[in-house]
Amino acid sequence: MDIRTRLLATAEQLFDRHGFNATGMDRLTEGAGISSRTLYKHVGNKNGLIAAVLNERDRRFHRLVEEDSIDALFGALETWLAQEAVRGCLFLRAWGETGGDVPEIAEAMERHKQRLRDRIGNIVVAEIGRHDDELVETMQLLFEGATHMAAYRGVAAVDVARRAAQRLANAVRAS
Template identity: 50%
Template sequence: MDIDTNLLATAERLFDQDGFHATGMGRLVEESGLSSRTVYKHVGSKNALMARVLAARGDRFFAHADFTSTRALFDSVALWARREGARGCLFFRLRAETGGAVPEIEAAVAAYHAQLHARLAALVRQETGAADPTLTDQLLALFEGATTAATYRGPAVIEAAGACAVHLIERGRSS
């Protein structure tokens, strides 16, 4: 595996499991099997690394998530949570850890939020035939809430939220 890919994957795993502050660069050096010099030559800084981790995470998530229908979306999210564990949205968590003070991370989070909202808006348009900002916000809330609540109630919450979302969409279609 490529060094950069290896570093990105290791960092994502550590940040996701233990958090940004709890994961020191020394830990990344150990687990990657590289020297600290090489690590820094590749990632630049911890902040830059985290921004790249978030970008990669977003790409991976949007590649996995199935936005062809509301049901497919929540099913794919439930599958993701079961495979990767439900520890809450990594974007939100890492943002909380840095208190909004790191511009690179704010940018990565904003990009993710923009894409998430746009995809949900498109899903609403596709399923109901018209744009509906309120319905989009409701799907967004269900999505975010399912992700968050699943951290302490388990992945079943995602299915419950999905059923709610499907019902909402069906209701929006007939209007």
């Protein structure tokens, strides 16, 4: 496997498991099986590594949502949570741990949330045949809720969110 890919995958796991600040560079280099010199050559510094992990994670998530449907959206979240234990949204966690003071991390967070919003906008159009801002907003809310509730109540939270989203979409469709 490519060094950068291996580094980002290892870092993502360790950051999720132990938090960003609590994960030292030693643990990262050891986990990825590379020297610290190589790590710094690739990502510059720790904040660069965090930003790279987030951006890669965003890309991977959107690759997982294949079609524009409620089922696909929450299905993606479900598979995600099933194969990697996630303790809340990694983007918000990184942003919170750095106080929002690191531009590259804050931007990665904003970009991810905006992309999520756009994606949900497309889903709403595909589901009810027209644009509906309130429904988009509510669905992002449900998605955000499922992500965080799953941290302490397990994957079942995603089912609840999906059902609520379907119910709300049906109500709008019928009106």
